[in-house]
Amino acid sequence: MESLLRPWSEDDLASLVRHANNRRVARNLRDGFPHPYTPVDGSAFLAAVAGDRPALHLAIQVHGEAVGGIGVRPGVDVERVSGEIGFWLGETFWGQGLCTAAVRTFVDYVFDGFALHRLFAMPFLRNLRSQRVLEKAGFRREGILSESAIKEGQLESQALYALTRPEWTERATGVEANAEDRSTTPP
Numbered sequence: 001m002e003s004l005l006r007p008w009s010e011d012d013l014a015s016l017v018r019h020a021n022n023r024r025v026a027r028n029l030r031d032g033f034p035h036p037y038t039p040v041d042g043s044a045f046l047a048a049v050a051g052d053r054p055a056l057h058l059a060i061q062v063h064g065e066a067v068g069g070i071g072v073r074p075g076v077d078v079e080r081v082s083g084e085i086g087f088w089l090g091e092t093f094w095g096q097g098l099c100t101a102a103v104r105t106f107v108d109y110v111f112d113g114f115a116l117h118r119l120f121a122m123p124f125l126r127n128l129r130s131q132r133v134l135e136k137a138g139f140r141r142e143g144i145l146s147e148s149a150i151k152e153g154q155l156e157s158q159a160l161y162a163l164t165r166p167e168w169t170e171r172a173t174g175v176e177a178n179a180e181d182r183s184t185t186p187p
């Protein structure tokens with residue numbers, strides 16, 4: 001069976017531009033994801049990510065075609081234990097559970113392959129779809145960052161969602177993360 005995520009390849013340019021060049025996608029992302037999204041933008045992205053191993057950015061594929069993307073940006077300095085994830089999907093494929101599956105798979109990939117302790121995401125507060133995806137993938141809402149960003153000239157609040165490694169382990173094994181500690185802790 002085809003896996004949902006795979007590394008980007010230079011051959012993905014046409015499908016990348018086809019699905020990324022959509023304001024309804026771009027208005028929910030950082031300005032680093034431009035609109036309009038041109039072949040020049042797509043080439044620059046693919047040149048930056050297509051060769052990196054282990055890959056921090058993966059394509060979401062349907063029948064071999066790259067129809068979206070998901071990635072992690074590791075923090076630096078004291079935040080080097082944390083990584084911010086971001087994701088998008090071509091509008092044709094919205095509402096089929098694809099992104100939820102992609103986030104779940106990507107979280108496993110990152111916690112298995114990278115020494116990160118915490119993953120987080122900061123969707124715009126108005127982006128209920130993305131928040132639903134994060135909740136379904138096991139992320140907790142930690143709070144709201146009021147008017148913390150500006151997009152297309154409008155101030156935006158952001159929701160902060162996170163999943164720590166112990167929470168992820170607990171979810172995978174069904175064993176409570178601190179069960180051992182707690183059993184030796186007096187009431």
Ligand SMILES: CC(C)(COP(=O)(O)OP(=O)(O)OC[C@H]1O[C@@H](n2cnc3c(N)ncnc32)[C@H](O)[C@@H]1OP(=O)(O)O)[C@@H](O)C(=O)NCCC(=O)NCCS
Pocket residue numbers: 024025026028029086087088089090093094095096097098099100101121122123124127128129130132133
């Ligand atoms: C957000 C995005 C990735 C979702 O992808 P998707 O594959 O459609 O998501 P899923 O199908 O896995 O789940 C969507 C969930 O949102 C729900 N949803 C859809 N519209 C909604 C709305 N207006 N309000 C609340 N929930 C909504 C769906 O019902 C579904 O939840 P359910 O399974 O409980 O019914 C996609 O819409 C996208 O690429 N948007 C633009 C970029 C973006 O927002 N990226 C995230 C930045 S943090």
